[in-house]
Amino acid sequence: MPELELVTFNTHYGRRPPSARCVPYDLGSVLDELASADVLSVQEVWRPDGGPCLVERFAARQGYEMHEIVFGRAGVDRRWPGFRHGGGGTVGIAVLSRLPMRSCNGPVVGPTWRDPIAARRLLHVELDVGGVTTTLIGVHLTSRLPYGPPQQLRRLARQTADIGGPAVLAGDCNFWGPPAQLLLPGWARAVRGRSWPAQQPHSQIDHVFVRGPIEVVDGAVLPDVGSDHRPVRARLRVG
Numbered sequence: 001m002p003e004l005e006l007v008t009f010n011t012h013y014g015r016r017p018p019s020a021r022c023v024p025y026d027l028g029s030v031l032d033e034l035a036s037a038d039v040l041s042v043q044e045v046w047r048p049d050g051g052p053c054l055v056e057r058f059a060a061r062q063g064y065e066m067h068e069i070v071f072g073r074a075g076v077d078r079r080w081p082g083f084r085h086g087g088g089g090t091v092g093i094a095v096l097s098r099l100p101m102r103s104c105n106g107p108v109v110g111p112t113w114r115d116p117i118a119a120r121r122l123l124h125v126e127l128d129v130g131g132v133t134t135t136l137i138g139v140h141l142t143s144r145l146p147y148g149p150p151q152q153l154r155r156l157a158r159q160t161a162d163i164g165g166p167a168v169l170a171g172d173c174n175f176w177g178p179p180a181q182l183l184l185p186g187w188a189r190a191v192r193g194r195s196w197p198a199q200q201p202h203s204q205i206d207h208v209f210v211r212g213p214i215e216v217v218d219g220a221v222l223p224d225v226g227s228d229h230r231p232v233r234a235r236l237r238v239g
Contacts, residue, residue, distance in 0.1 A: 001239045002130025003217065004099075007037040008170040008206055010140070010229035013046040013074070013081040013091065014054055017197060017228040022081060025226030031058040034222075034231060039127065040064070040096040041138040041170040043229075046076065048089035055094055064096035067103050067125055071117050071140075083116040093123050093171070095138045100128035106137065107159035109152035115142040120152065122171075132239040134214075135163050139171030139207075149175035153183035161186075166238045169209040172229065177204050187211045190234045191219030198224040208234040 014027035031054070034040065045068060047053040059066040075087030083091070095101070103125050110120030123138035137160065142148035153175065160167070169187060173180050177189055187209040194201035201221075206229055210216065219234040 001215070001237045002132060004039065004127070004129050004134065004236045004238055005037045005233070006039045006041070006168065006170060006208065006236065007034050007231055007233045008041040008043075008172075008208060009034065009231040010043040010172045010206060010227060011045065011055070012227040012229065013044050013076050015076060015081050016226055017199065018080050019199070022076070022079065027054045027226070028058055030225045031055065032062070033225070035062045037233065038098050039136065041136070042094045042096065043140040043172045045092050045094045046074070046081070046089060047091070051089070055096075059096050064098055065101050066094055066096050067101065067123060068092055068094040069106070069121055069123050071120070093138050093140045095123050095125050095136060097125070097127060102126045107156055109141065109155045109159075112142055112144060112148040112151045114144045115148055117142070122156070129238045133165060134238050135165065135167040137167070137169045139169055139173060141172065141174050143174040145174070149173060150179070150183060153180060157184050164212070166212040166214045167210070168214070168236070169207070171207070172205060173207050174205050177207060180207060181209070184209060190216045190236065191221065191232050193221030193232075195221050195230045195232055197228050198230045201230060206230070206232045208232060210236060214238055
């Protein structure tokens with residue numbers, strides 16, 4: 001059975017947490033350290049106006065195909081990077097793959113209360129994993145608790161109910177593992193461990209969920225690399 005190594009990582013715009021004044025960290029080098037993965041699901045992909053997108057540069061340097069969804073205008077000029085109409089760039093999510101990949105229409109899980117993205121869409125791709133077609137959905141849900149993440153998880157569950165074959169959800173769910181799994185019937189958590197906040201994590205909000213003929217070989221939450229989230233790695237056997 002073919003294997004797939006996957007990493008999900010919220011980059012926090014390539015900035016350190018507010019406790020470290022959101023100064024840049026070396027995102028390019030961090031991504032290079034994760035380049036053993038066949039596939040990466042990346043959140044908060046910052047693309048400055050007139051400047052380089054470090055995630056895109058990494059993809060070209062390491063031989064990944066990159067599919068991306070832009071969520072909206074954003075900025076890094078204040079205490080906390082975030083959505084701003086007058087910001088200096090855009091932010092979104094991406095899936096990077098060294099395996100053959102085809103983009104599909106992703107689920108729309110918004111709007112929810114106070115979510116700045118009115119029609120939050122997720123990134124749905126199909127991967128060829130050793131000849132086995134495998135669905136991957138890159139996820140970044142709203143952080144607007146208490147209502148936003150549960151609403152979006154319920155919508156996600158409904159919209160993925162008919163997906164057949166092996167399937168993976170990977171990304172920042174902004175919600176804890178046990179209740180997230182209750183809201184995603186049929187999906188199983190592939191990795192368990194605290195991922196946020198990165199310096200002294202007390203919660204897991206970054207997840208890999210699997211469904212169908214997939215065996216979890218191993219998985220881990222990786223060390224703090226500079227973002228306010230820790231990367232999560234899973235090795236899966238598909239088919």
